[in-house]
Amino acid sequence: MPPKKIIWSLVFLAAAFIIVGDSLEFFPEPMQNASFKSREFIVGLWPEWLKPKDTNQRTEKAIEEVENQSNP
Numbered sequence: 849m850p851p852k853k854i855i856w857s858l859v860f861l862a863a864a865f866i867i868v869g870d871s872l873e874f875f876p877e878p879m880q881n882a883s884f885k886s887r888e889f890i891v892g893l894w895p896e897w898l899k900p901k902d903t904n905q906r907t908e909k910a911i912e913e914v915e916n917q918s919n920p
Contacts, residue, residue: 865883866887867887869884869886
């Protein structure tokens with residue numbers, strides 16, 4: 849197997865471990881925690897301005913304003 853395929857295989861296995869490692873019960877507790885902590889770290893690297901926003905917040909605020917106006 850060429851080195852390039854080995855590297856990509858390791859990258860794939862590492863990504864799979866980070867994604868689902870904590871949900872696999874046959875892994876010991878420290879390995880499950882390592883998977884969870886790795887995923888938290890990677891998500892923490894994501895910039896704040898790229899994180900999903902609550903798209904319903906503006907709509908809910910508008911509904912509350914309309915309800916408050918109609919109820920004296």
